[in-house]
Amino acid sequence: MRRIPDDLAQALEAWHTTYRQLAEQPRTPLRRRLIQLSITVMSHPHWQDGKRNAAWSALHANGQRGRSSR
Numbered sequence: 001m002r003r004i005p006d007d008l009a010q011a012l013e014a015w016h017t018t019y020r021q022l023a024e025q026p027r028t029p030l031r032r033r034l035i036q037l038s039i040t041v042m043s044h045p046h047w048q049d050g051k052r053n054a055a056w057s058a059l060h061a062n063g064q065r066g067r068s069s070r
Contacts, residue, residue, distance in 0.1 A: 004046065011040045 015037040022030040 005044070008041065008044045008046050011037055011044070015041055 015034065018030055018034045018037060022034055
């Protein structure tokens with residue numbers, strides 16, 4: 001499996017952080033930020049090769065690992 005680009009990993013980490021903040025304190029700016037991050041992550045060129053499932057699983061697992069270390 002190819003390496004996940006740093007900008008994509010950072011966007012997903014920001015997505016997870018924003019999602020947790022939104023769960024604690026629902027606010028419109030956080031909803032908008034989450035939508036924008038979702039667009040950034042899902043439209044990233046990394047997914048264009050058609051191998052989204054394995055890469056997405058690895059990326060999501062990376063975000064979950066970051067969460068458990070806090």
